[in-house]
Amino acid sequence: MLSNKLSRSLVFSSVLGLMLAGCSSQSDEEQVSKTQIEYLYDQAQESMANGNLNLAQEQLSSLNKRYPFGPFAHQIQLDLIYLHYKLDNTDEALAAIDRFISLNPNHKDVDYALYMRGLVNQRAEHNAIHNLAGVDRSDRDSSMAQAAFKDFAELVRKYPKSEYAADAKKRLIALKSRLAKKELAIAQYYMERQAYLAAANRGRYVLEHFSDTPEVENALAIMVESYDQLELPELREDAMKVLRANFPENQLVSAR
Numbered sequence: 001m002l003s004n005k006l007s008r009s010l011v012f013s014s015v016l017g018l019m020l021a022g023c024s025s026q027s028d029e030e031q032v033s034k035t036q037i038e039y040l041y042d043q044a045q046e047s048m049a050n051g052n053l054n055l056a057q058e059q060l061s062s063l064n065k066r067y068p069f070g071p072f073a074h075q076i077q078l079d080l081i082y083l084h085y086k087l088d089n090t091d092e093a094l095a096a097i098d099r100f101i102s103l104n105p106n107h108k109d110v111d112y113a114l115y116m117r118g119l120v121n122q123r124a125e126h127n128a129i130h131n132l133a134g135v136d137r138s139d140r141d142s143s144m145a146q147a148a149f150k151d152f153a154e155l156v157r158k159y160p161k162s163e164y165a166a167d168a169k170k171r172l173i174a175l176k177s178r179l180a181k182k183e184l185a186i187a188q189y190y191m192e193r194q195a196y197l198a199a200a201n202r203g204r205y206v207l208e209h210f211s212d213t214p215e216v217e218n219a220l221a222i223m224v225e226s227y228d229q230l231e232l233p234e235l236r237e238d239a240m241k242v243l244r245a246n247f248p249e250n251q252l253v254s255a256r
Contacts, residue, residue: 115164118151142182180215200226
């Protein structure tokens with residue numbers, strides 16, 4: 001009887017010893033893994049600091065694939081977003097941002113991700129200008145500018161106390177002007193084709209949505225001329241009153 005109890009005790013001790021050894025081994029492996037990730041992450045940071053952004057991107061992408069749930073996972077993903085932005089990898093940056101926000105909607109750095117999405121869209125819009133000769137291309141596609149405007153507006157609305165909110169507000173002003181110019185370019189297109197009602201509607205749209213931009217003056221002038229051509233004196237006079245009150249030096253006001 002005693003020998004049976006002793007035998008069971010020895011077996012239990014052996015199993016417990018193996019379990020403890022396994023736990024110890026697992027803990028050691030986790031520690032080694034964390035140390036290795038930290039070392040590789042530091043290497044990527046050094047590459048970034050030295051201006052070798054392509055290498056840093058390769059290093060962080062490799063880390064992100066090997067350790068998608070590692071101790072530096074979120075920071076690696078945010079760093080990759082920044083690198084995609086700096087390297088003008090628009091599609092990759094937007095995909096990474098949307099993935100980060102979708103998987104981490106309550107993360108403390110969601111405001112940064114939103115801010116970066118605005119920057120990425122704004123830069124993409126800027127890169128599409130191709131105005132090396134100083135040509136104003138207000139008629140170009142404005143979809144990226146609209147997307148950037150939406151991103152910055154969402155940031156300011158959801159995170160008004162974010163450290164990025166102030167800069168987002170400044171960028172919203174510039175984007176409003178850009179979008180207003182696009183509307184005026186379309187209005188001018190209609191004017192040249194004698195589609196005066198469509199031109200007047202574009203001018204009114206600028207007044208309603210971009211009233212705090214310099215483009216309002218031209219919008220009012222287009223409305224005055226369009227209503228004049230359409231023989232709508234009351235609407236023409238209403239537009240002229242606003243133009244006269246706010247822009248007394250305008251050519252249409254002084255010519256009257």
